Amino acid sequence: MAHDDVHPVSLACGDCPIRHRAVCARCESDELDELESIKYYRSFEAGQTVIWAGDKMDFVASVVTGIATLTQTLEDGRTQMVGLLLPSDFVGRPGRATAAYNVTATTDILMCCFRRKPFEEMMERTPHIAQRLLQMTLDELDAAREWMLLLGRKTAREKIASLLSIVARRDASIKLRNATGRTTFDLPLTREAMADYLGLTLETVSRQISALKRDGVIELEGKRHVTVPDMDRLLIEAGDDSDGGFLV
Amino acid sequence: MAHDDVHPVSLACGDCPIRHRAVCARCESDELDELESIKYYRSFEAGQTVIWAGDKMDFVASVVTGIATLTQTLEDGRTQMVGLLLPSDFVGRPGRATAAYNVTATTDILMCCFRRKPFEEMMERTPHIAQRLLQMTLDELDAAREWMLLLGRKTAREKIASLLSIVARRDASIKLRNATGRTTFDLPLTREAMADYLGLTLETVSRQISALKRDGVIELEGKRHVTVPDMDRLLIEAGDDSDGGFLV
DNA sequence: AACAGAATTTGACTCAAATCAAGTGGCACA
DNA sequence: TGTGCCACTTGATTTGAGTCAAATTCTGTT
Numbered sequence: 440m441a442h443d444d445v446h447p448v449s450l451a452c453g454d455c456p457i458r459h460r461a462v463c464a465r466c467e468s469d470e471l472d473e474l475e476s477i478k479y480y481r482s483f484e485a486g487q488t489v490i491w492a493g494d495k496m497d498f499v500a501s502v503v504t505g506i507a508t509l510t511q512t513l514e515d516g517r518t519q520m521v522g523l524l525l526p527s528d529f530v531g532r533p534g535r536a537t538a539a540y541n542v543t544a545t546t547d548i549l550m551c552c553f554r555r556k557p558f559e560e561m562m563e564r565t566p567h568i569a570q571r572l573l574q575m576t577l578d579e580l581d582a583a584r585e586w587m588l589l590l591g592r593k594t595a596r597e598k599i600a601s602l603l604s605i606v607a608r609r610d611a612s613i614k615l616r617n618a619t620g621r622t623t624f625d626l627p628l629t630r631e632a633m634a635d636y637l638g639l640t641l642e643t644v645s646r647q648i649s650a651l652k653r654d655g656v657i658e659l660e661g662k663r664h665v666t667v668p669d670m671d672r673l674l675i676e677a678g679d680d681s682d683g684g685f686l687v
Numbered sequence: 688m689a690h691d692d693v694h695p696v697s698l699a700c701g702d703c704p705i706r707h708r709a710v711c712a713r714c715e716s717d718e719l720d721e722l723e724s725i726k727y728y729r730s731f732e733a734g735q736t737v738i739w740a741g742d743k744m745d746f747v748a749s750v751v752t753g754i755a756t757l758t759q760t761l762e763d764g765r766t767q768m769v770g771l772l773l774p775s776d777f778v779g780r781p782g783r784a785t786a787a788y789n790v791t792a793t794t795d796i797l798m799c800c801f802r803r804k805p806f807e808e809m810m811e812r813t814p815h816i817a818q819r820l821l822q823m824t825l826d827e828l829d830a831a832r833e834w835m836l837l838l839g840r841k842t843a844r845e846k847i848a849s850l851l852s853i854v855a856r857r858d859a860s861i862k863l864r865n866a867t868g869r870t871t872f873d874l875p876l877t878r879e880a881m882a883d884y885l886g887l888t889l890e891t892v893s894r895q896i897s898a899l900k901r902d903g904v905i906e907l908e909g910k911r912h913v914t915v916p917d918m919d920r921l922l923i924e925a926g927d928d929s930d931g932g933f934l935v
Numbered sequence: 936a937a938c939a940g941a942a943t944t945t946g947a948c949t950c951a952a953a954t955c956a957a958g959t960g961g962c963a964c965a
Numbered sequence: 966t967g968t969g970c971c972a973c974t975t976g977a978t979t980t981g982a983g984t985c986a987a988a989t990t991c992t993g994t995t
Contacts, residue, residue: 511836513926519839521832532825566814573821577780583831584769588759590838591767591886638839645944
C-alpha cells in the first residue's frame with residue numbers, strides 16, 4: 440500500500456488514484472479492507488446528471504477526476520449553483536437518504552462511491568473519519584460563506600474576476616506557472632454555468648468577460664483559454680484583498 | 688444530572704440552560720466534568736462586537752440566549768451577513784486560531800465558551816463530539832447553500848418574504864400559534880441588518896416591507912412586530928415550495 | 936469543404952434596485 | 966415639555982444588469 444502519494448483531502452482509498460489520508464495517516468489494514476469492500480466506481484459523461492435533488496441516494500462519494508456541480512432550482516427554473524466539485528471533493532451526507540441538490544457532471548468525471556449504510560457504520564467505529572469529514576465540511580462552509588459575500592455584494596465585473604482568480608489559482612497549483620508571471624488556464628465551465636454560479640445571466644457574463652479582455656486584464660484564445668498577464672491586477676478587480684484562497 | 692431537558696442541538700452542558708446532547712446521550716460523568724472545567728460564560732450587550740475577523744480566538748462557544756450575527760466585509764465597507772446565530776448555535780472552529788468573521792450581538796446575548804485547546808484535545812478523545820459537530824456543520828452548510836439561492840436568484844420581495852418566513856417559523860416553534868392560523872412575532876433585526884443579510888439596501892428592505900403590508904401579506908404593529916394572517920401566502924411569496932426549514 | 940447545431944457575442948431597450956435626498960416617528964434624557 | 970438622536974419611510978432619479986433579438990464563431994459531422 441503506497442502511502443507516499445496520499446492526497447491531502449480525499450476520503451478515497453486503496454487503489455484509487457487518490458488516497459484517503461484520514462485512514463492512511465493512522466493506517467490499520469482492516470479499515471482499508473473495509474473501505475475497499477464498500478467501494479465502487481461510477482463514471483459520467485460531460486453534461487450527464489449524476490443525481491437529482493430529492494432522489495434516493497444510497498452512497499457517498501469522492502470525485503476522482505473531472506468537475507461536477509451542485510445546483511438548486513426554483514420552480515420557475517431559476518437556478519443557482521451552490522457548489523463546484525473538484526477532484527478529491529466529497530459529495531453526499533452521512534445520515535441522509537435523499538440528495539439535497541442536483542449533481543451534474545460538467546466534464547467527464549470518475550467518482551469513487553461508498554455504500555452509505557456501511558460507510559456510516561464504519562464512521563461510527565472509526566473516529567478519525569468523522570474528524571476528517573468535519574474538517575472538510577468546515578472548509579466547504581467557509582467557501583460557501585465567501586460565496587455569499589460575492590453573491591450579495593459584488594458587482595458583475597467583480598464576480599467574474601473572482602471566479603477567474605479562483606480557477607486560475609487552483610489550476611496554477613497543478614500546472615507550471617510561466618516565468619514571466621503570466622498565468623494561463625482553461626475555463627472548465629460554459630458561460631451559462633458561470634452565470635448560474637455567479638447569480639448572473641449568461642449575456643452579462645459574456646459582456647463582462649469581453650470588458651475585462653478589452654481592458655487588458657485578461658487575454659483570450661478561443662472562448663475557453665484564458666491568460667492573465669498580471670494576477671495582482673485580477674485580484675484587485677475581484678474586489679477582495681484577501682488571498683482568494685476560498686473554494687479550493 | 689437532568690437528562691430530560693436535553694436541547695436537541697447544543698454543545699453546551701452541565702448547568703447551562705441548554706444541554707449537550709452529544710455528551711448526554713451517551714453520558715459519562717468524566718466527560719461532563721471535563722467539559723465543565725473548560726467552560727465559562729460571557730455576555731454582551733446589543734450592538735457589541737464579540738470578535739473581529741482576523742482576531743485571535745482561543746475559544747469555541749455556543750449561544751445560550753439572544754441573537755448574534757456573522758458578517759464579512761469588503762474594504763470599501765460593503766458588508767454581507769453570512770450567518771445568524773440563534774440560541775444553541777455553535778461559533779468558532781476547532782483547529783483554527785483566528786476568527787474568520789465578525790461576530791456581533793444584535794440583542795443582549797449570553798454565550799457559553801469552551802477554551803479551544805482543551806476542547807480540541809477532548810474532541811480527539813471523544814468521538815461523538817466530532818460526530819455531533821459534523822451534523823451541526825452539515826446543517827449549517829445546507830442553510831448557507833439555501834441562502835446562496837436566495838442571494839443569487841431571488842427578487843427583493845421574495846428575499847424579504849423568505850426572511851420573514853424563517854423568523855416566523857423559528858419563533859412559532861417556541862411561541863404558541865394562534866388558533867386562527869395567524870402567526871405573530873418580533874423582528875430581531877434592524878432594517879440595516881436585514882439588508883446586510885439579504886444583499887439589499889435598507890431602503891429597499893423598507894419599501895418591500897411596506898409593499899407586503901399594503902398587499903395584506905403581513906400586518907405591522909410599530910416597526911418590529913409582525914403578524915402573518917396566512918402563512919401559506921407568505922411562503923408562496925418567498926418563492927420556494929420547499930418547507931422553508933432551512934437556517935433553523 | 937460545407938453544413939447543422941450549439942455556444943458565444945453584441946445590440947437595443949427595459950426595469951428592478953441603488954442612490955441621493957428629504958422627510959416622519961418614537962424614545963431617551965435633560 | 967422640549968430636543969436630539971436614531972430607526973425607519975418615502976420620493977425622485979440614476980444605473981447596472983436583465984430581457985429580447987439578432988449576429989457570429991466554434992465544433993463536430995458528413
